[in-house]
Amino acid sequence: MTIVRRMAALLLLLPTLILTQSACAEDTAVAAKYEAGTHYEVLSNPARTLDPNKIEVMEVFWYGCSHCYAIEPLLAKWKETIADDVIFAKTPAVWRDFMRLHANVYYTAEAFNLPREFHNEIFALLAKSPKLADQNKFAAIFAKYGVSEEDFTKKVNAFGIMSKVSQGEKRTRKNYLIQGTPEMVVNGKYRISTRMAGSQAGMLDVVNYLVELERQAK
Numbered sequence: 001m002t003i004v005r006r007m008a009a010l011l012l013l014l015p016t017l018i019l020t021q022s023a024c025a026e027d028t029a030v031a032a033k034y035e036a037g038t039h040y041e042v043l044s045n046p047a048r049t050l051d052p053n054k055i056e057v058m059e060v061f062w063y064g065c066s067h068c069y070a071i072e073p074l075l076a077k078w079k080e081t082i083a084d085d086v087i088f089a090k091t092p093a094v095w096r097d098f099m100r101l102h103a104n105v106y107y108t109a110e111a112f113n114l115p116r117e118f119h120n121e122i123f124a125l126l127a128k129s130p131k132l133a134d135q136n137k138f139a140a141i142f143a144k145y146g147v148s149e150e151d152f153t154k155k156v157n158a159f160g161i162m163s164k165v166s167q168g169e170k171r172t173r174k175n176y177l178i179q180g181t182p183e184m185v186v187n188g189k190y191r192i193s194t195r196m197a198g199s200q201a202g203m204l205d206v207v208n209y210l211v212e213l214e215r216q217a218k
Contacts, residue, residue, distance in 0.1 A: 040192045047175035047188035054087040058185040062093045064130035065181045069123040091168040098133045103165040108156045186210040
């Protein structure tokens, strides 16, 4: 009778065991979904992150890049989903002289804590003239958001802003090895491009995967 009861108990547990094994198989499939060298690149010279207590997601962008403008709505929705242990930031790409001014504009706007709408206007401005290097054109947009031409000129040429641009340029060239924009870097260690991920939405999927990878490694 005892043997019969044990067999009956095992039969009752069988569906649960099958479901558990199936779930484990699914977890393994998710873990193997993205591969280094295929969907993302492991950087040989990792960059220092802004906050060692957080998992950093860094977007490298350029105001003159239409693809960077196109990803903005996706990023806005994605940022609403990130956990408290994740920090998101941006680094302006610089590989031409005129892009350095655009980077200065970004950090100046950051210093004045200007809203997303401001950045959209800069994207729109450079969509018409990607190589624009006339500070007066940028000053006019800052003025619409309450920053006087004098304050803009002083801040955009300030040492602190120049220093941030230089640091960002160093990260993108020596650490991130950026090949285009937009690209994402997770915790200074992993670089993801739309080419590798297949799409902009796919790039954020890979970012989520790598964030979880870093979370589990802590």
